Amino acid sequence: MNMTTRNEDPDQVYLKSLTVLYVEDEDDIRDQLKLFLTRRCRRVYIAANGKKGLEAFQKYQPDIVITDILMPIMDGLKMGEHIKEIRPNIPLIVITAFEEPRYFHRAIELGVHQYVNKPVKLDILEDALIKSARILRAEAALKEVEERYRLLFKLSHIAISVADADHHHISQTLIVKPSDHKQAFEGTLVDCNEAFLALLGYESLTALQLRAENILGLISEESAVLLLHAVQQEVLVRGFSSEFELELKSINQTPVPVLAQLIMRYSETGEPMEVWIIMRDIREQRKAEQSLRLSAKVFESSRDAIIITDSQNKIISTNQAFTQIIGYTQEEVIGKDPKIFQSGRHEQAFYQELWSTLNLTGYWQGEIWNRRKKGEVFPEWISISAINNSKGEIVNYVAIFSDITDIKQAEANIEFLANYDPLTELPNRRLFIDRLDQAIKTANREKTKAAVLFFDLDHFKNINDSLGHGIGDQMLIEVASRLEGCMREVDCVSRLSGDEFAAVISDLHDIGNVITVAQKIVGSMRLPFKINDYELHMTISIGISVYPNDGKDFETLLKNADTAMYCAKKNGRDNFEFFSSSMSTQALERLSLENSLRKAVENNELKLHYQPQVAIESGKIVGMEALLRWPHKDLGIISPAKFIPLAEENGLIIPIGKWVLNEACRQNKTWQEQGLMSIPVAVNLSALQFRQSNFLEIVQEALTISQLKPCFLELELTESLLMDCSEYSVRLLKTLRQMGVQLSIDDFGTGYSSLTYLRRFPISKLKIDRSFCQNLPDDSNNSAITRAIISLGHELGLSVIAEGVEETRQLNFLEAQQCDLIQGYLYSKPLDAEEMQKLLGSVDVLPKV
Numbered sequence: 001m002n003m004t005t006r007n008e009d010p011d012q013v014y015l016k017s018l019t020v021l022y023v024e025d026e027d028d029i030r031d032q033l034k035l036f037l038t039r040r041c042r043r044v045y046i047a048a049n050g051k052k053g054l055e056a057f058q059k060y061q062p063d064i065v066i067t068d069i070l071m072p073i074m075d076g077l078k079m080g081e082h083i084k085e086i087r088p089n090i091p092l093i094v095i096t097a098f099e100e101p102r103y104f105h106r107a108i109e110l111g112v113h114q115y116v117n118k119p120v121k122l123d124i125l126e127d128a129l130i131k132s133a134r135i136l137r138a139e140a141a142l143k144e145v146e147e148r149y150r151l152l153f154k155l156s157h158i159a160i161s162v163a164d165a166d167h168h169h170i171s172q173t174l175i176v177k178p179s180d181h182k183q184a185f186e187g188t189l190v191d192c193n194e195a196f197l198a199l200l201g202y203e204s205l206t207a208l209q210l211r212a213e214n215i216l217g218l219i220s221e222e223s224a225v226l227l228l229h230a231v232q233q234e235v236l237v238r239g240f241s242s243e244f245e246l247e248l249k250s251i252n253q254t255p256v257p258v259l260a261q262l263i264m265r266y267s268e269t270g271e272p273m274e275v276w277i278i279m280r281d282i283r284e285q286r287k288a289e290q291s292l293r294l295s296a297k298v299f300e301s302s303r304d305a306i307i308i309t310d311s312q313n314k315i316i317s318t319n320q321a322f323t324q325i326i327g328y329t330q331e332e333v334i335g336k337d338p339k340i341f342q343s344g345r346h347e348q349a350f351y352q353e354l355w356s357t358l359n360l361t362g363y364w365q366g367e368i369w370n371r372r373k374k375g376e377v378f379p380e381w382i383s384i385s386a387i388n389n390s391k392g393e394i395v396n397y398v399a400i401f402s403d404i405t406d407i408k409q410a411e412a413n414i415e416f417l418a419n420y421d422p423l424t425e426l427p428n429r430r431l432f433i434d435r436l437d438q439a440i441k442t443a444n445r446e447k448t449k450a451a452v453l454f455f456d457l458d459h460f461k462n463i464n465d466s467l468g469h470g471i472g473d474q475m476l477i478e479v480a481s482r483l484e485g486c487m488r489e490v491d492c493v494s495r496l497s498g499d500e501f502a503a504v505i506s507d508l509h510d511i512g513n514v515i516t517v518a519q520k521i522v523g524s525m526r527l528p529f530k531i532n533d534y535e536l537h538m539t540i541s542i543g544i545s546v547y548p549n550d551g552k553d554f555e556t557l558l559k560n561a562d563t564a565m566y567c568a569k570k571n572g573r574d575n576f577e578f579f580s581s582s583m584s585t586q587a588l589e590r591l592s593l594e595n596s597l598r599k600a601v602e603n604n605e606l607k608l609h610y611q612p613q614v615a616i617e618s619g620k621i622v623g624m625e626a627l628l629r630w631p632h633k634d635l636g637i638i639s640p641a642k643f644i645p646l647a648e649e650n651g652l653i654i655p656i657g658k659w660v661l662n663e664a665c666r667q668n669k670t671w672q673e674q675g676l677m678s679i680p681v682a683v684n685l686s687a688l689q690f691r692q693s694n695f696l697e698i699v700q701e702a703l704t705i706s707q708l709k710p711c712f713l714e715l716e717l718t719e720s721l722l723m724d725c726s727e728y729s730v731r732l733l734k735t736l737r738q739m740g741v742q743l744s745i746d747d748f749g750t751g752y753s754s755l756t757y758l759r760r761f762p763i764s765k766l767k768i769d770r771s772f773c774q775n776l777p778d779d780s781n782n783s784a785i786t787r788a789i790i791s792l793g794h795e796l797g798l799s800v801i802a803e804g805v806e807e808t809r810q811l812n813f814l815e816a817q818q819c820d821l822i823q824g825y826l827y828s829k830p831l832d833a834e835e836m837q838k839l840l841g842s843v844d845v846l847p848k849v
């Protein structure tokens with residue numbers, strides 16, 4: 001229950017919390033009052049005389065003392081004197097029957113609070129008690145307030161110092177000498193708190209006062225001016241000042257900046273008493289400002305461009321260097337994404353990688369190609385950092401970059417000088433070795449060759465000696481350009497030293513190509529060189545070595561090409577020579593064969609021969625194969641086995657193949673129109689021909705022009721051709737088959753002999769390769785293979801023809817195996833058109849052998 005009810009006097013309530021010492025020698029009075037007191041106070045201590053009363057006071061420390069005066073051993077006033085010495089403010093109530101003036105005087109001196117006459121009237125005693133309680137209550141309240149403010153003053157982190165303020169002195173001096181502020185307000189230091197001492201580094205107020213008597217002794221000259229101004233203009237006018245900056249001096253004279261406010265404390269009569277100076281330490285703030293100023297200075301004066309973006313990577317700030325490097329002003333890019341600088345040189349994956357590293361590690365550094373405002377793409381070296389807040393969230397990104405165009409240029413120059421000849425800008429020996437190495441690897445991989453050409457200018461020294469190095473250099477530049485002009489881009493021409501050049505031709509299928517190139521170079525050098533006003537003539541000698549025949553490494557190949565070059569020089573210069581003569585013969589032969597074949601095609605010199613295909617059972621000619629012949633004026637008839645591979649390499653097979661198709665169809669139709677037997681003509685197809693995108697049209701055209709029915713045309717496909725077949729080829733073959741054209745597989749058994757393609761393709765005939773028919777039936781292997789092919793063909797519903805049948809024994813075996821058809825010298829060699837026409841006209845059944 002709350003002790004204080006609405007009607008209860010707070011002093012009475014307070015009384016109930018107090019303890020009382022009651023000193024009385026008369027037992028009956030004491031007992032009577034004790035009861036009374038016990039009801040009104042928290043506790044009552046009793047003593048019978050002054051001495052005992054003093055002991056009880058010391059022991060119990062009561063709040064109020066009530067005492068009789070006249071008592072044995074020690075009277076009440078004597079006891080009161082002792083007690084007052086211990087606790088001057090203690091309420092002392094005196095109960096006495098005496099009214100002698102001498103007691104009154106002593107009592108007044110003692111500062112007795114209340115008198116209660118004997119016999120004691122209880123209401124008067126109660127009143128005295130309540131008055132004492134009131135005094136104690138007021139004292140306690142004041143003490144509490146004092147304690148509160150004392151604590152605030154003492155423990156506050158805000159530095160507070162208190163300076164004496166003599167109003168008269170201040171105003172007088174201010175008026176008399178307003179400019180001399182020092183004299184106007186001396187501000188003698190009277191107090192300060194711990195925070196103020198700590199701020200300046202003093203141990204105690206005394207130590208501080210020893211150093212400086214007044215506040216002006218603790219601040220800088222400029223601050224003194226400010227302080228006195230504030231006192232004069234604000235404090236004296238309205239009692240307090242606004243906040244202003246002061247610079248204090250610490251114990252070791254270092255400046256301590258503070259934000260100060262002055263508050264005047266007035267006396268009860270309204271006179272200025274003290275000026276309180278309340279100060280906030282702003283050293284950290286100053287430091288932060290300074291470091292901010294420094295950062296801003298670094299930011300602005302940095303030679304590296306800086307971009308700061310927010311968490312969404314929108315630009316919030318850039319510096320001067322940024323504008324200098326990239327061309328945009330800060331205003332133009334604020335709020336934009338740095339993506340606007342992207343050059344387009346990097347893949348999306350590059351940026352994805354950058355961002356994932358940046359967000360994972362908080363940092364990314366590397367080279368980026370960006371675009372300036374004017375559109376120029378340039379390289380920059382950039383470091384990007386993610387800035388986190390205290391919660392670890394990214395709040396900013398800072399990118400610092402420099403333009404590395406010059407560095408890149410220098411790198412490129414170094415790279416160029418390391419790998420290129422500065423005069424001709426051709427690759428130097430070092431890069432040449434590398435290119436040759438690559439050419440060797442390609443040759444190994446593609447099963448091709450590579451050629452090294454070693455060039456030496458004939459009598460170049462004469463030009464240098466007679467016309468000087470300037471002309472000589474220009475000559476070399478022109479030579480380099482002509483050499484490059486004669487080669488493919490993939491080949492490499494290099495200047496090895498002085499007037500020595502070399503080249504590598506890679507992925508070489510045909511040695512003849514090397515001769516073509518060498519001839520072209522020799523020819524191009526023969527053209528006059530126009531340098532300054534001179535018309536100069538120059539020839540070149542070339543030595544050629546071929547990988548892998550003439551060497552397996554750079555040194556050997558180059559040495560052998562060099563040797564060959566000396567041969568070319570010995571043989572009269574202005575020509576080329578192969579290191580190995582066989583290579584040279586072979587190459588030359590091939591080259592001349594190629595040239596003649598080209599001419600033969602152009603002049604329509606090729607011919608078709610025909611070889612009959614005969615049904616074993618009936619002995620009838622049921623078909624014929626068209627076989628190409630090249631009657632050469634010097635070499636006689638050249639076998640297709642020799643020139644078809646060449647034509648396949650140089651692409652001549654395309655026009656040749658088309659001619660064969662047209663000619664075979666035309667010839668067959670002519671014979672049919674002449675009333676000769678109508679049989680299909682089989683035409684060999686090369687893979688290259690078959691892969692032409694317009695192959696179907698070529699076949700259709702041959703049939704249309706000749707008017708030959710498609711069923712009288714048979715196309716012979718090789719196994720390897722079918723192995724490379726795509727879906728498109730399957731559709732093509734099906735279309736041909738639907739048209740009525742017959743399809744057979746040539747040389748069956750020599751390739752992959754896969755059942756899969758036999759099923760996939762609409763084939764009607766299998767041709768057993770000639771090699772399997774040799775030595776039949778003696779060769780048990782060949783017999784087994786032939787038997788297997790025949791039975792496989794039959795199982796798939798195909799007819800089977802055996803090629804190269806020369807003897808009856810072979811025929812008998814094939815017949816026994818139920819082979820359907822044969823082709824071979826046994827019946828007929830391939831015949832020219834005239835002979836074939838005769839054959840077709842004379843017999844429709846060949847004699848059964």
Ligand SMILES: Nc1nc2c(ncn2[C@@H]2O[C@@H]3COP(=O)(O)O[C@H]4[C@@H](O)[C@H](n5cnc6c(=O)[nH]c(N)nc65)O[C@@H]4COP(=O)(O)O[C@H]3[C@H]2O)c(=O)[nH]1
Binds near residue numbers: 626657746770826
């Ligand atoms: N030893 C011997 N040989 C016989 C016998 N019967 C026929 N031969 C020869 O065997 C070859 C059969 O032609 P192939 O296997 O298609 O082989 C042909 C074919 O792959 C190709 N060829 C011929 N003409 C053409 C053509 O017009 N176009 C294409 N792409 N290739 C053709 O040239 C190859 C060789 O043709 P040829 O020299 O005419 O050689 C022909 C033929 O003369 C025989 O009993 N004994």
